[in-house]
Amino acid sequence: MPSTSTQPTPILTGQRALVTGANSGIGKAVAQALAAAGAAVAINYVASEKDARQVVEEIQANGGTAMALNADVSMEEQVREMFASMISAWGSIDILVNNAGLQRDAAFQEMTLDQWNKVLSVNLTGQFLCAREAAREFIRRGVVPELSAAAGKIICMSSVHQAIPWARHANYAASKGGVMMLMQTMAQELAQYHIRANSIAPGAIKTPINQSAWQTPEAERELLKLIPYNRVGETTDIARAAVWLASDQSDYMTGATLFIDGGMMLYPGFRTGG
Numbered sequence: 638m639p640s641t642s643t644q645p646t647p648i649l650t651g652q653r654a655l656v657t658g659a660n661s662g663i664g665k666a667v668a669q670a671l672a673a674a675g676a677a678v679a680i681n682y683v684a685s686e687k688d689a690r691q692v693v694e695e696i697q698a699n700g701g702t703a704m705a706l707n708a709d710v711s712m713e714e715q716v717r718e719m720f721a722s723m724i725s726a727w728g729s730i731d732i733l734v735n736n737a738g739l740q741r742d743a744a745f746q747e748m749t750l751d752q753w754n755k756v757l758s759v760n761l762t763g764q765f766l767c768a769r770e771a772a773r774e775f776i777r778r779g780v781v782p783e784l785s786a787a788a789g790k791i792i793c794m795s796s797v798h799q800a801i802p803w804a805r806h807a808n809y810a811a812s813k814g815g816v817m818m819l820m821q822t823m824a825q826e827l828a829q830y831h832i833r834a835n836s837i838a839p840g841a842i843k844t845p846i847n848q849s850a851w852q853t854p855e856a857e858r859e860l861l862k863l864i865p866y867n868r869v870g871e872t873t874d875i876a877r878a879a880v881w882l883a884s885d886q887s888d889y890m891t892g893a894t895l896f897i898d899g900g901m902m903l904y905p906g907f908r909t910g911g
């Protein structure tokens with residue numbers, strides 16, 4: 638019987654996405670939103686297999702397609718193997734969301750080399766390694782017009798701290814500043830292959846990474862001083878933008894950063910004059 642459904646075809650139908658660090662926080666919400674938009678989604682995780690499997694099950698329960706893939710994004714071999722598994726299971730990749738990231742905060746004079754290296758290797762080297770594998774496959778395969786006007790889309794999860802210096806977080810701010818240049822250079826260099834690269838720069842979003850900043854009413858009050866729009870962000874605020882950036886709705890956009898931060902970038906200290 639022909640379908641009588643009046644539902645429009647979801648915007649990412651037939652596309653295959655990989656979201657790194659998709660077992661929690663922003664990555665999880667992005668994975669769920671991409672799946673709801675019709676993409677098959679690979680849920681990358683490094684340690685929490687149980688959480689990753691739960692995300693997979695939730696997506697499947699909603700009628701979507703997902704699988705969990707283990708890899709430490711800072712390890713070249715593991716990244717290679719993750720891409721090989723995804724491509725052998727689903728044929729190719731159309732969307733990479735470079736999301737995995739962490740913080741190891743310390744006062745500058747006390748920051749250890751381990752803290753520095755850990756943050757740079759996951760937040761920056763991890764994005765490089767995953768984007769390089771994705772680009773290789775996008776270039777090999779080229780544009781498939783039935784799927785998308787682009788040969789592939791890379792979305793980098795950056796932060797307002799690609800622009801706002803952050804005391805006690807020199808490693809994190811440096812990693813996100815690096816992500817900005819990595820993304821822009823990829824966008825410039827890969828446009829000739831019809832590959833788009835863009836970033837999302839979230840402000841304060843309620844996730845485990847910054848729980849201490851919004852958990853108690855006092856902490857939240859302090860945090861809201863930095864957010865003109867006067868609410869802490871939700872992961873869905875970011876996920877909606879990721880779907881749009883992954884889709885042909887944003888086809889003419891490359892090399893851009895979408896700040897989604899309730900106005901955190903607007904020098905909130907100047908709200909009452911200067």
Ligand code: BGC
Pocket residue numbers: 740795796797798839840841842846847850
């Ligand atoms: C950090 C959060 C922080 C937010 C705003 C994010 O990139 O991971 O811990 O709350 O920036 O400062």
